Amino acid sequence: MKLWNQFSKSLALVAVIGAMGMTSIASAHEADCPYCKLKLVQNTKELDNEVVVKVGNKRIEYRCLYCVIKDQKRYKGDLVVYSPSEKVGAPVILKRTGGKWSAPEGAVFLNTFKKHKDCAALSRAFTNKAAFDSYIKKNPSEGAKALTLDQFLAEVAKN
Amino acid sequence: MRNTLLLFVALTSVTMAVAQDHGGHQPTRSGTLPTMPSDLPRWISSPGADHLFYKAAPYNWAIERIPPFAQDMYGTGVGHAMAYEALVTGRKAQLETKVFETIDRVLQKPPRIPVDEAALSPTFVRKYGYLEKVFDWAHILHFQTIDVLTHPGWSDAQKEAEIERLWSFYSAQPYAITGLPMNMEYLDSFPFSGRFRSNYPKVNGLFWGYHWLQTVNYDMLFRVPVQDQAAQYSVLGSQYRTTELYRMRDFMPMTAEMSPRFSKRFPMIANAFDNLHMLHDNVNDILAAEELTEKQRQEQVKIAIYRVLSSTHKGHEPGSGEDVPGSLHDHRHPTSTPGMGFMKGMEDDVMYMSGMGWMDMSVCAHCSIPLPDGPMWGATVTADGWTMLVRCLMCARDMAAETPGRAIIRAATEDPSRILVLISDEEGILTSNIPGVVFLEEFGEHPECSAWSRAFTSKSAFDQFVRENPDLAQSKPLSLDAWAQINRGTPDTYRKIDRPNPYRPEPTTGGSR
Numbered sequence: 102m103k104l105w106n107q108f109s110k111s112l113a114l115v116a117v118i119g120a121m122g123m124t125s126i127a128s129a130h131e132a133d134c135p136y137c138k139l140k141l142v143q144n145t146k147e148l149d150n151e152v153v154v155k156v157g158n159k160r161i162e163y164r165c166l167y168c169v170i171k172d173q174k175r176y177k178g179d180l181v182v183y184s185p186s187e188k189v190g191a192p193v194i195l196k197r198t199g200g201k202w203s204a205p206e207g208a209v210f211l212n213t214f215k216k217h218k219d220c221a222a223l224s225r226a227f228t229n230k231a232a233f234d235s236y237i238k239k240n241p242s243e244g245a246k247a248l249t250l251d252q253f254l255a256e257v258a259k260n
Numbered sequence: 261m262r263n264t265l266l267l268f269v270a271l272t273s274v275t276m277a278v279a280q281d282h283g284g285h286q287p288t289r290s291g292t293l294p295t296m297p298s299d300l301p302r303w304i305s306s307p308g309a310d311h312l313f314y315k316a317a318p319y320n321w322a323i324e325r326i327p328p329f330a331q332d333m334y335g336t337g338v339g340h341a342m343a344y345e346a347l348v349t350g351r352k353a354q355l356e357t358k359v360f361e362t363i364d365r366v367l368q369k370p371p372r373i374p375v376d377e378a379a380l381s382p383t384f385v386r387k388y389g390y391l392e393k394v395f396d397w398a399h400i401l402h403f404q405t406i407d408v409l410t411h412p413g414w415s416d417a418q419k420e421a422e423i424e425r426l427w428s429f430y431s432a433q434p435y436a437i438t439g440l441p442m443n444m445e446y447l448d449s450f451p452f453s454g455r456f457r458s459n460y461p462k463v464n465g466l467f468w469g470y471h472w473l474q475t476v477n478y479d480m481l482f483r484v485p486v487q488d489q490a491a492q493y494s495v496l497g498s499q500y501r502t503t504e505l506y507r508m509r510d511f512m513p514m515t516a517e518m519s520p521r522f523s524k525r526f527p528m529i530a531n532a533f534d535n536l537h538m539l540h541d542n543v544n545d546i547l548a549a550e551e552l553t554e555k556q557r558q559e560q561v562k563i564a565i566y567r568v569l570s571s572t573h574k575g576h577e578p579g580s581g582e583d584v585p586g587s588l589h590d591h592r593h594p595t596s597t598p599g600m601g602f603m604k605g606m607e608d609d610v611m612y613m614s615g616m617g618w619m620d621m622s623v624c625a626h627c628s629i630p631l632p633d634g635p636m637w638g639a640t641v642t643a644d645g646w647t648m649l650v651r652c653l654m655c656a657r658d659m660a661a662e663t664p665g666r667a668i669i670r671a672a673t674e675d676p677s678r679i680l681v682l683i684s685d686e687e688g689i690l691t692s693n694i695p696g697v698v699f700l701e702e703f704g705e706h707p708e709c710s711a712w713s714r715a716f717t718s719k720s721a722f723d724q725f726v727r728e729n730p731d732l733a734q735s736k737p738l739s740l741d742a743w744a745q746i747n748r749g750t751p752d753t754y755r756k757i758d759r760p761n762p763y764r765p766e767p768t769t770g771g772s773r
Contacts, residue, residue: 175664
């Protein structure tokens with residue numbers, strides 16, 4: 102009976118929430134990127150944006166791949182990074198094992214943002230060069246160059 | 261003659277608002293100064309020292325059982341004293357540089373014993389001694405409530421009874437601040453409001469940083485066995501020194517935000533602390549307001565004290581004030597949170613919290629299902645500077661796992677006298693205060709999660725619970741390690757409230773790399 106009352110209360114709450122003009126189901130809590138402190142960019146039907154770092158028992162979301170690499174020193178253990186790619190639901194999976202980074206063969210990276218408000222769109226991973234070219238055609242970015250993982254890491258380290 | 265006429269016109273053009281505003285207006289930043297009330301207590305104009313001291317008790321100075329915490333708390337006495345002295349001795353220009361550096365240095369290397377604030381701010385105390393009486397008396401309440409909670413050898417019931425007595429002891433004096441919830445938007449709506457935080461954001465950040473410490477500690481201590489308190493301070497103390505002192509907040513930390521469980525049990529104390537901290541903010545703003553004369557400053561400080569005094573609100577009740585919203589006697593509070601006055605933009609239980617965005621305090625912060633009633637109060641998660649109530653351990657674990665940094669989970673077990681305290685490191689590896697803790701997690705519908713996600717102090721307690729609940733007959737006990745590795749992500753019942761920040765409507769675009 103008590104559980105049913107709670108359930109009824111929940112249904113009522115959902116109705117109230119709807120009436121108050123709140124958003125529908127969200128995939129993550131109100132959160133800022135741990136590195137750049139800007140709001141996380143949610144996935145859309147056309148494009149994934151959430152970069153997820155799995156470390157130990159934590160699963161932390163970042164705004165872009167650059168932010169992950171910049172913030173990596175806070176973690177001592179091995180990392181698995183689910184980086185959104187050109188394909189929804191198919192992230193490029195990067196790993197830092199024993200301090201050494203690896204990426205799937207053929208993966209390339211974009212890193213051309215000037216301000217962090219653009220980082221989610223312009224610091225990304227792609228499964229291959231053709232996907233990178235196609236993305237840049239739709240989202241032109243000055244100086245865009247397909248980087249290997251090592252080049253990407255070096256580029257991030259420079260900034 | 262001409263000058264006299266001009267002065268007369270100038271004075272009459274300044275429409276004075278009355279401190280005891282019963283007009284029922286919604287608070288906005290007023291352009292008029294509040295005027296002196298007719299019933300200002302006489303002691304405010306008395307030069308007498310009237311120094312009050314601790315209630316004699318065996319628990320006094322028990323805070324010393326957690327030395328880093330005690331020292332950080334002693335350090336909090338320094339900040340306002342140094343800033344006030346700078347403000348009244350013509351050193352405003354140094355506040356964000358030299359004064360900030362000095363206060364910061366003291367907070368980072370706090371004193372080992374309590375500091376006599378009057379020794380640090382002699383000029384200020386000569387001018388505003390009446391204010392120090394109010395501050396000192398409330399600070400003693402702060403320290404003694406902490407002393408009770410850190411005192412070994414007493415049961416939770418004994419401690420809570422003593423805190424009730426402390427509240428009576430405190431409230432009996434004329435300098436006591438009201439325990440009624442007050443409308444924070446109203447208290448921050450005067451012509452000088454916000455001046456200090458706008459002009460001196462770094463120093464204000466330190467102030468609000470240690471107000472965070474002064475409010476977050478209560479849930480660290482409340483109903484937590486004394487042997488399990490200090491370990492939590494390694495997380496909170498580090499958060500305080502590295503992050504909270506330098507965080508740019510939208511509004512001061514509220515006690516019920518930082519210690520929701522303590523605030524539910526002692527709403528009058530939570531309200532008194534919030535009203536005290538708002539009095540600090542009012543005084544900061546008055547002293548920072550260049551356009552005020554010394555006489556006006558003295559008056560406005562007295563009026564600010566009057567607004568929050570217990571004597572001013574005699575006869576009023578918590579929850580009253582619907583007929584006078586946004587005024588002195590607006591004592592409404594969120595339905596679920598009697599220990600908090602109304603905040604800017606608040607709609608009943610829905611409020612904007614710095615670091616969390618819009619939250620509904622009546623529901624689980626992780627799954628958005630209403631919080632359960634009764635003694636099995638679910639859990640709290642403290643991480644990244646906030647503390648949130650959640651329905652069950654699963655919600656607590658998964659919420660901590662998706663939050664960067666160290667975290668503290670406090671949760672009920674089958675034994676009301678044994679609270680589970682889990683401390684997570686940076687990578688989510690948990691340590692427990694109960695060595696043989698066993699978990700139940702028989703995943704089902706979220707509206708029922710508090711029934712199937714629980715912690716037990718032993719395997720035998722788990723077995724007994726399963727025996728009493730045949731639906732769970734197939735459940736297997738989970739060890740801490742096994743349970744900690746589960747992650748069920750964000751529940752599909754979770755609803756984010758998407759509204760603009762009422763304090764800072766313009767979105768930030770972020771800096772460069």
